[in-house]
Amino acid sequence: MEINIDKIITKYKGKDGIAIPLLQELQELEGYLAPESIRYLSEHTGIPVAELYGVATFYSMFYLEPQGRHIIRVCKGTACHVSGADTLGVAIRSYLGLSEGENTTSDSRFTVLEVACLGCCSLAPVIMIGDKTYGKLAVDKIGKILDQYE
Amino acid sequence: MTIKTIKVGMASCGLASGAEDVYHAIQKNLPDSIELKKTACLGFCFAEPMVEVIDEAGKSEFFGYLTPRDAEKLLNNTLPDRKLLISQKRDAPANKQLARQVRIVSRHSGSIDPENIQDYLDDDGYMALKKVCSSMSSQEVIDEMKASGLRGRGGAGFSTGLKWQFAKDAAGDKKYIICNADEGDPGAFMDRNILESDPHSVLEGMAICAYTVGAQNAYIYCRAEYPLAVKRLKKAIADAEEMGFLGDNIFNKGFSLHIVLKEGAGAFVCGEETALIASIEGKRGMPRLRPPFPAQSGLWEKPTNINNVETFASVAWIINHGAAAYAAYGTEKSKGTKVFALAGKIKNTGLIEVPMGITLREIIYDIGGGIKDDRPFKAVQLGGPSGGCIPADLLDTQVDYDSIVKTGAIMGSGGMVVMDDTTCMVNIAAFFLDFTQNESCGKCTFCRIGTKRMLEILQRIQNGEGVLEDIEKLEYLSEQIINSSLCGLGKTAPNPVLTTLRYFKDEYIAHIKDKRCPAGVCSALVHFEIDEEKCTGCTLCARACPIHCISGEVKKLHLIDQDSCISCGACYTVCKFDAVIRT
Structure with missing residues (x-):
């Protein structure tokens, strides 16, 4: 693991404005930002741990906990909101058996997140799984879509 | 008619609707005589997946709502008329909608292959950059931009020519330009579409700007939620560098520009x-006090010019056709055209480009086709979380920067979300406040805490626990937040509340005094039951219920488990027999 982190560090060390790309690549490598990895980054780049955490907690794309194999982004944009996004979100969570405050299924298959807007407003309501967008959704279409993912 | 070319729309909305499968189905049985091309989005997203069929005479027809099974009929010219959208040969349902538009920024959207630089070059691509580099001085370019009247399309509406002037006049030999592709307004997606459909037009605009202000380095800051835009931009930058339109010594004029793509x-x-x-400097994205403006001290404290995607995409056309041609469109103070995103409860969702000065009514009814299911129009939300809700009696308002501001909304980046009588305006106000208080960076106390307090009040009202004094409190807090916030986010955050209070106060009063949500949205104030007489046992409601709390067998009476019901109203919306009673 550390060999790969070292590669990232070598790529950016000494350059300006590297906190975000460093964390982005670390997350790509490990799936999330583990405390020990952040500490390792800090020790080898000289960027204080506080600064790395400051950045990591500011932006919504950084995860401080392990995520499921597939990330479901439920769009909460205005168009989706007026087209039933809340109901859709409830249905997805209910289908996956997630209880309140829980975002990742116990088998680590899915993580369900809400996002501000996916920019596919013309197909509202919309969700994204990985990089694939699903539009014009309804509650009864959810099962068929989610069942495609292992 | 002999088909010469078929183009399949492959932008995000097309792909999400199944364009990839349609493309492969056509490809499978494609005769050698027909050329099959990938393009992006014409803006008629409601009809995706779409294809354009061009015959030997160069006449074109667009068909929509395609499935892979339509491929054979498409190749045989036997597609049913109901799939026809636009035609140069006959009457078609969307001919009028297209004819009302003036497509400058979106001139290539849905016609060229965004991943093929040759397509862009074939339509005067990079000619404006060549013209600027070889025959215009910086000041001449700026004067042209000023004369065009182009104002920043990101929302603030500041004169682009003037902005470039400040950056050019700023002292210092190292300067930067930035393309703001962090399109965050929920309801706006024109920038995504420009990047996916015509990325080179943005790069060319950036290169012209860099030449003009004297910058050698540029950044595009694109939101990571747009993976396709990022992919196409990366390819476009690499292709343009390879062909010498970007990189070192462009057109052998000694001008160099390196563009770096940053993902938000x-x-x-x-x-x-x-x-x-x-x-971009790698820090938390917290705004700072201006002045100094970025034109004096921006990225790494160097003079920096920032424009958004749509602004940059307008530049090459203006240089090629002249400022006067651009300024011929629009109103006195808002020149040119603007791309709008139509979404929500409107029939023709998608993107349109129209001259400034057109009325909201013309956009929503003539081009947008009116309200879904012919329900009554209630409001159109303009400008995202910084904007406001404009009611029916202001539908004849002209769409230009200044007229929109008079309504209490703002033009913003051009997202229009249409709402009908099933939308609760208190709920919408709360929705936006939830958004802004989440996105507040936390630097200014009034924005950080004020939006939170406002949200709590709105939630109380939605729960039927509001008091009349809450309205005054909301107005008071709004004023404080507007006056005490540093950046646009805080200064405009109360707008959705203020405009709904201004135009839909009766809905607030109904929630507070009558404990009633007129639109039937606020779950604490509505109750659903199934009418024994009317229920036919069609099972539609049971399938629509997100938590499966409706039970019943086919053709038998259905029942809602009241203990589990979350009052979301999904059953009420889908029932075709008025058998779900809302009280």
């Missing part, structure tokens, strides 16, 4: 220019 990490406030700069 998810923060709405980074749409604000000083926050965006902080984010």
